[in-house]
Amino acid sequence: RTTFGRIAAQTAKQVLLQRVRDAERDLIFNEYKDRKGELIRGIVRRFEKGNNIIVDIGRTEGVLPFREQTPRETYRPGDRIRAYVKEIHRVSKGPQIVLSRAAVEMLTKLFEQEVPEMYEGIVQIVSAAREPGARSKIAVASRDSDVDPVGACVGMKGSRVQAVVQELRGERIDIVPWSPD
Numbered sequence: 001r002t003t004f005g006r007i008a009a010q011t012a013k014q015v016l017l018q019r020v021r022d023a024e025r026d027l028i029f030n031e032y033k034d035r036k037g038e039l040i041r042g043i044v045r046r047f048e049k050g051n052n053i054i055v056d057i058g059r060t061e062g063v064l065p066f067r068e069q070t071p072r073e074t075y076r077p078g079d080r081i082r083a084y085v086k087e088i089h090r091v092s093k094g095p096q097i098v099l100s101r102a103a104v105e106m107l108t109k110l111f112e113q114e115v116p117e118m119y120e121g122i123v124q125i126v127s128a129a130r131e132p133g134a135r136s137k138i139a140v141a142s143r144d145s146d147v148d149p150v151g152a153c154v155g156m157k158g159s160r161v162q163a164v165v166q167e168l169r170g171e172r173i174d175i176v177p178w179s180p181d
Helices: 006-033 104-114 147-152 155-165
Strands: 039-047 053-056 061-064 081-089 094-100 125-129 135-142 171-179
Touching: 006 081, 006 094, 006 104, 039 061, 039 104, 053 081, 061 081, 081 104, 104 125, 104 135, 104 155, 125 147, 135 147, 147 155, 155 171
Parallel strands: 061 094, 135 171
Antiparallel strands: 039 053, 039 081, 053 061, 081 094, 125 135
16 A cells, blocks of 8 residues: 655646646647638637737637737627637647638638528639728629529628628628639
């Protein structure tokens, strides 16, 4: 029968706690690593130096760096926010999830959510350009000659494009038919 001293017991406890923390971090990293390139919803928690916004996205927190924010958008703690998952880094204190509201991909993802024809792959965004907070242009094409790509994106009385404009806080969006020229 062996008895451990106080220091040995404390060391063992520290090692166990550390292993548990590492396992938790790995779980969270694995949960979010496949979500790169998705839109994610969260709640603004706090602001950090350099005006980075920390967003609560469920089991962990994401960072919306100042350069990935759109001008003329302000947030307060507690606000709900939708952002694009730009990248996920593995850092010592857990996974760092970098979010973006300024990425062109945010615009394309919003249209994919809003336009069923895009989800089905009939209409596609061939090219997109964006000046975050000001204006955007998307060029759309259709695989089916019976489907008007611009009309599909605009929707009845502009309902679909309006939903995207609202999410982007009034950013102007031009939708043009794509042509190879």
